[in-house]
Amino acid sequence: MISPSGSYKIYLATQPVDFRKGMDGLAGYVINNFDLDPFTGAFFVFRSKSKDKIKVLVWDGTGLVLIYKRIEGNGFVWPKLTDGTMTMSKAQFEALFEGIDWRRVASANYHKPKVYSSKVEAAAI
Numbered sequence: 184m185i186s187p188s189g190s191y192k193i194y195l196a197t198q199p200v201d202f203r204k205g206m207d208g209l210a211g212y213v214i215n216n217f218d219l220d221p222f223t224g225a226f227f228v229f230r231s232k233s234k235d236k237i238k239v240l241v242w243d244g245t246g247l248v249l250i251y252k253r254i255e256g257n258g259f260v261w262p263k264l265t266d267g268t269m270t271m272s273k274a275q276f277e278a279l280f281e282g283i284d285w286r287r288v289a290s291a292n293y294h295k296p297k298v299y300s301s302k303v304e305a306a307a308i
Contacts, residue, residue, distance in 0.1 A: 192225040193271040199232040206247040234258030
């Protein structure tokens with residue numbers, strides 16, 4: 184499985200798409216329906232009408248990569264059907280891909296470390 188780094192954006196299509204679409208069809212769907220560029224390295228996650236299939240489209244810098252997974256059992260946990268797209272964290276995406284209820288996954292908030300401009304400020308601490 185290709186796993187996104189922390190710097191990648193992950194977009195989830197909230198409406199089911201026609202799963203006969205391949206890479207080019209899904210890239211066109213991203214451009215036409217989300218007004219986003221599918222060649223930025225972001226992950227685009229698509230759902231089928233049935234809850235048991237997922238497709239992930241990503242540009243890896245050399246070409247488009249399409250990941251297709253069919254899960255056994257109750258299927259994937261999807262958000263309510265709405266128009267548009269939503270973003271996900273890496274942890275939520277990994278949970279979704281494994282068939283876990285991703286809505287219960289919350290990432291901790293981390294703050295960027297403070298950089299001191301001089302040795303005097305650093306010594307004062």
